[in-house]
Amino acid sequence: MASRITPSPSAVPAEASTDRRQDILNAALACAAEGGVDAVSIDGVRARCGASVGSIYHHFGNRDGIVAALFFDIFHDQSRSVQAQLDAAQGVEAGVQALVTGYLDWVVAQPERARFLFQARGAVAAGQRTPDLAEAARRRNQALVAWFEPHRQSGALRDLPCELMPSLVMGPVQSYCRAWLSERSGLGGGLPSPTTYRAELADAAWRAVTA
Amino acid sequence: MASRITPSPSAVPAEASTDRRQDILNAALACAAEGGVDAVSIDGVRARCGASVGSIYHHFGNRDGIVAALFFDIFHDQSRSVQAQLDAAQGVEAGVQALVTGYLDWVVAQPERARFLFQARGAVAAGQRTPDLAEAARRRNQALVAWFEPHRQSGALRDLPCELMPSLVMGPVQSYCRAWLSERSGLGGGLPSPTTYRAELADAAWRAVTA
Amino acid sequence: MASRITPSPSAVPAEASTDRRQDILNAALACAAEGGVDAVSIDGVRARCGASVGSIYHHFGNRDGIVAALFFDIFHDQSRSVQAQLDAAQGVEAGVQALVTGYLDWVVAQPERARFLFQARGAVAAGQRTPDLAEAARRRNQALVAWFEPHRQSGALRDLPCELMPSLVMGPVQSYCRAWLSERSGLGGGLPSPTTYRAELADAAWRAVTA
Amino acid sequence: MASRITPSPSAVPAEASTDRRQDILNAALACAAEGGVDAVSIDGVRARCGASVGSIYHHFGNRDGIVAALFFDIFHDQSRSVQAQLDAAQGVEAGVQALVTGYLDWVVAQPERARFLFQARGAVAAGQRTPDLAEAARRRNQALVAWFEPHRQSGALRDLPCELMPSLVMGPVQSYCRAWLSERSGLGGGLPSPTTYRAELADAAWRAVTA
DNA sequence: AATGAATGAGCCTTCATTCAT
DNA sequence: GATGAATGAAGGCTCATTCAT
Numbered sequence: 001m002a003s004r005i006t007p008s009p010s011a012v013p014a015e016a017s018t019d020r021r022q023d024i025l026n027a028a029l030a031c032a033a034e035g036g037v038d039a040v041s042i043d044g045v046r047a048r049c050g051a052s053v054g055s056i057y058h059h060f061g062n063r064d065g066i067v068a069a070l071f072f073d074i075f076h077d078q079s080r081s082v083q084a085q086l087d088a089a090q091g092v093e094a095g096v097q098a099l100v101t102g103y104l105d106w107v108v109a110q111p112e113r114a115r116f117l118f119q120a121r122g123a124v125a126a127g128q129r130t131p132d133l134a135e136a137a138r139r140r141n142q143a144l145v146a147w148f149e150p151h152r153q154s155g156a157l158r159d160l161p162c163e164l165m166p167s168l169v170m171g172p173v174q175s176y177c178r179a180w181l182s183e184r185s186g187l188g189g190g191l192p193s194p195t196t197y198r199a200e201l202a203d204a205a206w207r208a209v210t211a
Numbered sequence: 212m213a214s215r216i217t218p219s220p221s222a223v224p225a226e227a228s229t230d231r232r233q234d235i236l237n238a239a240l241a242c243a244a245e246g247g248v249d250a251v252s253i254d255g256v257r258a259r260c261g262a263s264v265g266s267i268y269h270h271f272g273n274r275d276g277i278v279a280a281l282f283f284d285i286f287h288d289q290s291r292s293v294q295a296q297l298d299a300a301q302g303v304e305a306g307v308q309a310l311v312t313g314y315l316d317w318v319v320a321q322p323e324r325a326r327f328l329f330q331a332r333g334a335v336a337a338g339q340r341t342p343d344l345a346e347a348a349r350r351r352n353q354a355l356v357a358w359f360e361p362h363r364q365s366g367a368l369r370d371l372p373c374e375l376m377p378s379l380v381m382g383p384v385q386s387y388c389r390a391w392l393s394e395r396s397g398l399g400g401g402l403p404s405p406t407t408y409r410a411e412l413a414d415a416a417w418r419a420v421t422a
Numbered sequence: 423m424a425s426r427i428t429p430s431p432s433a434v435p436a437e438a439s440t441d442r443r444q445d446i447l448n449a450a451l452a453c454a455a456e457g458g459v460d461a462v463s464i465d466g467v468r469a470r471c472g473a474s475v476g477s478i479y480h481h482f483g484n485r486d487g488i489v490a491a492l493f494f495d496i497f498h499d500q501s502r503s504v505q506a507q508l509d510a511a512q513g514v515e516a517g518v519q520a521l522v523t524g525y526l527d528w529v530v531a532q533p534e535r536a537r538f539l540f541q542a543r544g545a546v547a548a549g550q551r552t553p554d555l556a557e558a559a560r561r562r563n564q565a566l567v568a569w570f571e572p573h574r575q576s577g578a579l580r581d582l583p584c585e586l587m588p589s590l591v592m593g594p595v596q597s598y599c600r601a602w603l604s605e606r607s608g609l610g611g612g613l614p615s616p617t618t619y620r621a622e623l624a625d626a627a628w629r630a631v632t633a
Numbered sequence: 634m635a636s637r638i639t640p641s642p643s644a645v646p647a648e649a650s651t652d653r654r655q656d657i658l659n660a661a662l663a664c665a666a667e668g669g670v671d672a673v674s675i676d677g678v679r680a681r682c683g684a685s686v687g688s689i690y691h692h693f694g695n696r697d698g699i700v701a702a703l704f705f706d707i708f709h710d711q712s713r714s715v716q717a718q719l720d721a722a723q724g725v726e727a728g729v730q731a732l733v734t735g736y737l738d739w740v741v742a743q744p745e746r747a748r749f750l751f752q753a754r755g756a757v758a759a760g761q762r763t764p765d766l767a768e769a770a771r772r773r774n775q776a777l778v779a780w781f782e783p784h785r786q787s788g789a790l791r792d793l794p795c796e797l798m799p800s801l802v803m804g805p806v807q808s809y810c811r812a813w814l815s816e817r818s819g820l821g822g823g824l825p826s827p828t829t830y831r832a833e834l835a836d837a838a839w840r841a842v843t844a
Numbered sequence: 845a846a847t848g849a850a851t852g853a854g855c856c857t858t859c860a861t862t863c864a865t
Numbered sequence: 866g867a868t869g870a871a872t873g874a875a876g877g878c879t880c881a882t883t884c885a886t
Contacts, residue, residue, distance in 0.1 A: 171386035593808035597800035
């Protein structure tokens with residue numbers, strides 16, 4: 001991709017393979033971006049990052065191990081990002097909207113990672129790390145519910161079952177982002193960027209839960 | 212695909228052929244239910260329904276042909292089912308809610324087919340029948356928009372961009388159903404049936420679009 | 423090995439690949455003769471007999487399937503051969519000696535197959551066809567015991583437990599043949615052919631069981 | 634293999650090193666007991682005994698080095714054990730029988746090691762230490778022949794070729810022990826312990842060689 | 845319409861071995 | 866003496882697909 005003409009050994013000293021593990025994950029993401037999760041093959045990864053087959057197995061155990069590791073990395077990055085937005089928000093309405101816009105902004109900023117999250121979830125859920133995924137999802141959900149709880153008790157929010165919360169608040173924005181990401185890969189045309197409807201989607205979340 | 216020299220279409224009883232075709236599709240669905248869309252292999256299907264490799268190719272041309280045929284069968288069945296609910300609804304609010312409950316009831320009635328729809332969409336979109344899928348999605352969407360249009364002009368609905376409509380109306384229910392279907396396969400516990408929140412989800416759709 | 427200069431299509435018309443299954447087994451035996459059972463690899467077999475990977479799997483399911491099939495083929499061939507000698511023998515002493523010489527002659531006549539039988543037994547016993555092996559061994563053993571029984575009751579043979587019979591009668595000849603086959607592969611020198619001690623080994627069997 | 638610059642052999646406590654080496658051999662035996670000699674892999678051993686890959690190579694040079702070292706350890710242990718029984722025996726008949734019972738008792742006392750000896754012989758014979766094995770086998774054999782010689786000359790034993798001796802004397806007991814060890818791994822049922830037929834097997838050896 | 849043998853690319857994985865620290 | 870990351874050859878297996886019958 002970036003063909004370096006002047007090696008200049010002092011300029012890029014250890015950047016290339018400081019972290020083999022990270023190199024491999026980056027290569028895996030590149031594979032997935034090009035051909036979907038199924039396109040993450042040992043040989044494809046190897047060809048992209050220069051690691052040997054054995055090295056990949058040394059770090060990740062097997063093919064699914066790569067996909068799962070990448071999935072959790074991205075999943076946690078996303079959670080952190082949204083949580084940061086939520087923490088910065090003032091008031092109930094701003095908080096609910098921050099959940100939506102924080103998510104939306106993250107997706108728009110790194111569409112490839114977002115697409116991977118959608119695509120790989122099924123594979124990870126079906127694999128050996130099912131419990132890890134369940135735990136991660138539970139934690140994220142609980143953080144959300146914990147944030148909602150006081151506002152519900154204060155009467156600012158409707159009295160809705162907590163299992164429903166994620167779908168009501170995040171359903172529309174996820175639905176739109178998913179559709180946008182799907183079209184983006186195939187062709188250039190289609191749906192406008194989620195940013196276009198940033199306000200509308202945030203508003204929809206608020207309408208769904210406001211008392 | 213196979214050029215027949217003696218067509219004589221009237222001589223052949225259509226029944227037998229139809230059964231074989233349906234057997235194959237049923238077997239494909241069973242494979243997918245057990246191991247995801249990727250688990251739909253020629254040999255897996257063959258083992259389940261007793262058809263020969265050649266027979267499968269005769270009917271569907273290639274592997275993706277099976278997945279696509281099954282996908283469109285289910286897709287249309289779902290569309291028909293939701294449309295019937297919508298047609299039966301009286302008034303704007305009932306109509307919006309019928310979209311949600313029609314979808315929800317269909318999912319609950321045939322969870323395996325619903326799960327297949329979620330799983331296979333990506334594969335079909337990436338395959339040779341991309342245009343067919345685009346056309347089918349366009350038609351379904353247009354029917355929905357056409358239904359909304361008069362009510363929007365009458366002021367009963369908010370003036371929202373039509374690209375946003377599907378996500379606002381169907382986003383929450385799809386989100387919840389998807390989560391429910393995911394958990395159903397792995398474990399016994401987890402999310403309550405969508406039926407439990409039928410009213411809430413229908414209500415959420417109405418809140419999202421009411422003026 | 424044998425380079426044919428004149429193809430002469432009429433001379434060897436269908437010999438080459440009339441029976442793919444047999445071709446594959448022959449190739450497998452050749453692999454084993456060269457490098458032991460472990461040297462029976464899909465690719466090695468493929469290279470020797472010209473069959474495709476898929477074809478091999480079509481016939482034998484997996485690598486162990488080839489080894490097992492070859493093992494049972496040879497095992498039964500050996501049993502048949504020894505049994506024929508036994509049937510032809512007149513009297514008790516001649517019968518006991520026929521068991522030994524029948525075995526010995528078979529080994530000397532086809533040392534590669536005999537060596538394969540020794541080498542592969544462990545793998546077959548450890549594999550999926552354990553029950554088949556147990557059954558085959560049981561049958562062979564029972565045939566032997568059934569032959570001995572009347573002579574034991576007539577007092578011509580010692581009253582020995584039937585589990586011991588195979589080891590007492592066949593132990594020495596098997597031990598010698600095994601040692602001979604082991605040396606044969608590595609070097610040229612070493613043990614004389616079992617034929618050299620044909621009489622002595624037959625006599626040893628008779629001494630072990632005679633009253 | 635590893636050139637040491639500062640040997641100082643007196644400074645290093647030999648105990649630690651010995652333990653490590655023994656740990657590795659024990660782990661190798663455990664691997665073999667579970668899945669045959671082929672299952673003795675560097676990584677398998679490492680996982681069982683906690684030694685690092687490098688440490689294993691330091692002690693044994695390469696994979697075959699482990700198998701060979703273990704083989705010779707066991708081989709010599711067995712030889713020593715049988716020899717001790719032979720030395721303790723009084724007279725010709727007792728001596729011949731001691732060879733059989735010494736062997737039999739050793740096998741029954743350590744079946745896993747005995748099984749390893751059967752399984753690994755081929756691999757060791759085919760490896761780099763072929764001459765060591767040949768030498769060890771020659772020595773053992775010669776000791777046996779040397780013991781027999783005077784008794785043969787005194788007319789107590791038959792005048793048999795010395796290549797035949799091992800098979801005549803040890804064939805039956807080895808045959809039975811081998812069969813017993815094979816069954817032991819797979820199932821619980823099957824052949825009675827060799828101890829059951831201790832007397833019969835010893836007697837068979839005597840019958841085979843007595844004048 | 846149906847059958848099933850044959851094909852070969854492509855994938856995952858294991859394994860012995862090396863080497864810098 | 867010990868450690869563990871890295872290497873790459875080699876092997877097993879799956880799978881979509883073709884084709885003669």
